Amino acid sequence: MRCDYYAAGLCRSCTIIEQPYAEQVADKQARVADLLGPLAPGLTWLPPVTSDEAGFRTKAKMVIAGTVQAPTIGILDASGRGQDLRDCPLYPVSLSRAFPMLADFVTRAGLEPYDVPGRRGELKHVLVTVAPDEALMVRWVLRSTEALARIRKHLPWLLDQLPDIAVASVNVQPAHAAVLEGEREVVLTERETLTMRVNGIDLHLRPQSFFQTNTAVASALYRQAAAWIEASAPASLWDLYCGVGGFALHGAAPGRTVTGVETSAQAVASAQRSRDERLWSGDGSMRDVAFETADAVAWATGQASSADAIVVNPPRRGLGEELSRWLDASGASTVIYSSCNPDTLARDLAWMPSLVAREARLFDMFPHTGHGEVGVVLERA
Ligand SMILES: C[S@@+](CC[C@H](N)C(=O)[O-])C[C@H]1O[C@@H](n2cnc3c(N)ncnc32)[C@H](O)[C@@H]1O
Structure with missing residues (x-):
């Protein structure tokens, strides 16, 4: 391909x-x-x-890097700099169309991307899962809760842009380690689970499952x-x-x-x-x-x-x-x-x-x- x-x-x-x-x-x-x-x-x-x-991956684990004004959403290159992958062909349209809004949200909410070499910043990853009915679960992995209030404040804007978001949460991962997520999860939406309908059976996915x-x-x-x-x-x-x-x-x-x-x-x-x-x-x-x-x-x-x-x-x-x-x-x-x-x-x-x-x-x-x-x-x- x-x-x-x-x-x-x-x-x-x-x-x-x-x-x-x-x-x-x-x-x-x-x-x-x-x-x-x-x-x-x-x-x-x-x-x-x-x-x-193409379009088969239902989970995106995107590293956020760059700056508040120009964030990248994708991976880190060998030198620790962000490489944007928002058009990665592995993701279905329902995920690809969310990535630009999620990048805009970084700017709007003033979420400073975590700088791995410099050990500065707040936002490490955005994890997004799409259900078969196209509903989304969005999770921000943060170094601390410093940005939590700003995420809450600007979330209604994001929900307007992406009405498919059913579950949104913040995961707190304070360690400077190659661990994707931490133990503490703060769910920001009324719904806490994404419904994954598989062969007619509703499986309920919580953020950390x-x-x-x-x-x-x-x-x-x-x-x-x-x-x-x-x-x-x-x-x-x-x-x-x-x-x-x-x-x-x-x-x-x-x-x-x-x-x-x-x-x-x-x-x-x-x-x-x-x-x-x-x-x-x-x-x-x-x-x-x-x-x-x-x-x-x-x-x-x-x-x-x-x-x-x-x-x-x-x-x-x-x-x-x-x-x-x-x-x-x-x-x-x-x-x-x-x-x-x-x-x-x-x-x-x-x-x-x-x-x-x-x-x-x-x-x-x-x-x-x-x-x-x-x-x-x-x-x-
Ligand atoms: C490959 S996943 C499979 C999950 C499930 N069977 C499915 O179809 O989605 C492995 C699961 O094992 C769980 N797990 C890891 N270590 C375990 C242990 N020692 N005992 C029981 N479950 C464990 C993980 O939390 C994870 O949900």
Whole structure:
């Protein structure tokens, strides 16, 4: 795909953007098949789920640099100066049209961009997420609360310019460190959650919760997981590292006990809200769905007995030895592992010799980069 920023050497984030898309997918497929091949000789690969080549990214993490009068919205170059990327082709129109207004807002509200080399200034990042219905969540990551009152004062202007903003908040990140956001969040709008409707299910995203970056491909991933769960018809299901509950809510069925486990209390509250809304609307499959705030490893290994089927969707670091070995020895007949890091996936599968990888699929969540999401269904040998 053509990207002017890449061609001019101004941004190199999409490392393989010049490679034709079909070839990118074929290479990723070959790489994950090579990685998992020795561990799972009989594994069947379903056709890869591909993405739109442009306009697929639903989350923008934009660094703000430059000056109050002329802010840049994009990334920092090697010398720490701002590189504006407001026309980055990865973003859908609903996000691209917000960037100029968000830059104007910096000037209007007098938000001094944080200068990394000089350790001066207030505004570090603007994080924007777009929902399938085009509603937006906008978050300003600030060094302190110095500019909070000015953001509040000028917010009505921004809401007039961008009526799609459903949620706006400030995140306070005082550390001079490569950490994107801090712990304190101040929500400025009446609404605190963005509704991400996926396959007819409303997932409620709070500012600090994780959501997949490519909603269209994530929808396909949840559908695939639901089909794998249905095929094994478990009486009980766990969704470990459940986030706002995508896998758990897709895997619910009448009479099935479903438990989602996640460390973020905010994400758990969102998942519970989705469950409650469906329950109140008469969806009986939600009756035995529950979510708990806990560390997945401590929680799972502390249970008296295991569920029949377990979905795991850990961060890039993977499950690790303790949980992998525990899954291997557990009573679960089916494990569905969704991974954004094939290297840790392969490492973890090697600790599960009693579980046989039966079917797998590549979900191309991150086009133009070497990254991919892989879903694998494992069954007890
Ligand atoms: C890759 S995300 C997956 C989220 C969710 N399954 C989805 O589809 O959006 C990983 C999730 O694991 C959570 N997490 C990280 N460490 C954890 C831990 N030790 N125990 C439980 N959850 C954890 C994160 O907060 C994040 O929501």
